[in-house]
Amino acid sequence: MPHLMVCPRQIHWTLTLVLGYLFYLLLGAMVFQMLEKQAEAQSRDQFQLEKLSFLQNYTCLDRQALEQFVQVRGTSCVWVPSYPGNWDFSNSFFFAGTVVTTIGYGNLAPSTVAGQVFCVFYALFGVPLNLAFLNQLGKGLSAHLLTLGRWVHKPGRAQVVQTLTMALFLTTGTLLFLVFPPMIFSYVEGWSYGEGFYFTFITLSTIGFGDYVVGMDPNKHYIFVYKSLAAVWIVFGLAWLALVFNLGADLMEKFLQLKWHKPGLGMTEGAAISKSEEDPDQPRIHISS
Amino acid sequence: MCGKPRGACVRWRWGIPRTLVLLLVYLGYLLLGSVAFWALEGPIERDSAQRLLQEKWELLMNHTCLQGEALDQFAQGIIHAYKTGLALQGNTTMGRWDMVGSFFFSVSAITTIGYGNLSPTTAVARVVCIFFALFGIPLNVILLNRIGQLMLAGVQHCSRHLGEKFRWQDGATMLTRTCALVTGLLLFLLLPPFLFSAIEGWTYEEGFYYSFITLSTIGFGDYVIGMNPGRFYPSWYKNVVSLWILFGMAWLALVINLCISLLENSSNLCHCCKKRSKDVAQELMDGDKTSNLGAEDVESCSNRETKSKGLD
Secondary structure, eight states, rough: OOTTTOOOHHHHHHHHHHHHHHHHHHHHHHHHHHHHHHHHHHHHHHHHHHHHHHHHSSTEEEEEEHHHHHHHHHHHHOOOOOOOOSSSSSHHHHHHHHTTOOOOOOOOOOOOOOOHHHHHHHHHHHOOOOOOOOOOOOHHHEEEEOOOHHHSSOOOOOHHHHHHHHHHHHHHHHIIIIHHHHHHHHHHHHHOOHHHHHHHHHHTTTTTSSSOTTTOOOTOOOOHHHHHHHHHHHHHHHHHHHHHHHHHHHHHHHHHHHHHHHHHHHHHHHHHHHHHHTTTTOOOOOHHH | OHHHHHHHHHHHHHHHHHOOOOOOHHHHHHHHHHHHHHHHHHEEEEEEEEHHHHHHHHHHSSSSSSSSSHHHHHHHHHHHHTTTTOOSSSSSSOOSHHHHHHHHHHHHHHHTOOOOOSSOOOOHHHHHHHHHHHHHHHHHHHHHHHHHHHHHHHHHHHHHHHHHTTTTTHHHHHHHHHHHHHHHIIIIIIHHHHHHHTOOOOOHHHHHHHHHHHHHTTOOSOOOTOOOOOOOOHHHHHHHHHHHHHHHHEEEEHHHHHHHHHHHHHHHHHTTTTTOOOOOOHHHHHHHHHHHSHHHHHHHHHHHHHHHHHHH
């Protein structure tokens, strides 16, 4: 079959990719286990100790009542009597944002069947919409970059200019989206800079563990501008980081493929790919079968 | 596709209004969602908060030696422990950072699912996590692209094969495409909930919710597999689920990409009326010229393919 595209070379490439991926995951698992196990055991012991001492201090309390109480506590919300509740409007908006951007902090999640079903359909249309929107933003950003590149362009210096623009783009983006926001967060939320940076990265990469979430401390008073600014920051930061990740994936793939393949094939393929990538706004001609 | 000069010009002229329109639609969609969730979840939550307060008062009444303040403090401790991911019942609190748990955490980090039922607490682990994700996410994207590309290639191959056999290309293409969509839907979204409901004891609807939230990489972490200390899990379970996540994500990324290209094409349609989009792959190619996190590779692969065919 001439058009059967799964040729041995590609199988090799896929296999390497899969193996590399697995290896990477295992490595991560090992490191995280090493780092976290100690801390976890410590906090577990501490919790057990706390429970025991609580039981000893208040002798009228029997074990069962406490266990039941613990079970109830584990399931939900915040322990502040006058708290208006998590699902007010601004938090719902925030929640909708975390759904369509696929951040999904999970500090809020629908608990009713109707809410869950709606959430599924909401995401089904919202996620593509969000991606289209981010694409548009990213397109705008890269178009500006291109014009900038053309403006400074001189023959024979294209490589230098390209690298320079890229460096400028990366630096500005890093400062604007990764370095400054943690300062604001640490000021408003009372986190350390490191925690703020961790939050920033986990949010913008759309991992969203939800261990740190902006504007969720019931004891703090937040000004209105703060949350809106955070939302704007998230949208633009997502577009920027998606571009960076794309760039990273491109570079990594090119590098790996060049490394892996035989030089002759790799050169032509690489040239073809890079050529097609250099002018993205030029419509390509597809030879349809 | 648009002719080059006209297309470029149109795109430039319509660039800003289109962005604006998209922005407005986006905001409207978000507002819609927030109103819906507010209406659906708000009352329930107020109820449960009431119940909780009542329970607290009952506890305080029944056990008179307790002081409210101490109880509050204890509750804070519980919340903290719960957030760090300890199972709280009984004497033994199950640790979660064993090898399997760490592996699962790694998967959830670099696929950007981020359940958050586990998250690093020490400063070193956080730094490591950042760098791990920084290189892991592109790697994951590449792999997903690769898998999606292989799936697409398989479908195309099948359709061509069938078309040659039955001498009816359009019908065969349609047939295989429908088949692929239905199979994917069954395999990745409709059947796994049965497995989850058998092993985790969730309802079908909960299982479906979990499947979708996972594969779309939203990952709230309100439902996570293999985390119930009271249940017995077969050893193949987690591996199978990991595989399911990988292939399912690639499949869903393909579908979502298709949705995006349809969305963008439909908004392009008024400008480029002559566009005839017949081929899904073609649409994907057009779409992912601009798509960020999609099957970018599909394009270059198909280019390569057409090239090799031309040579042949």
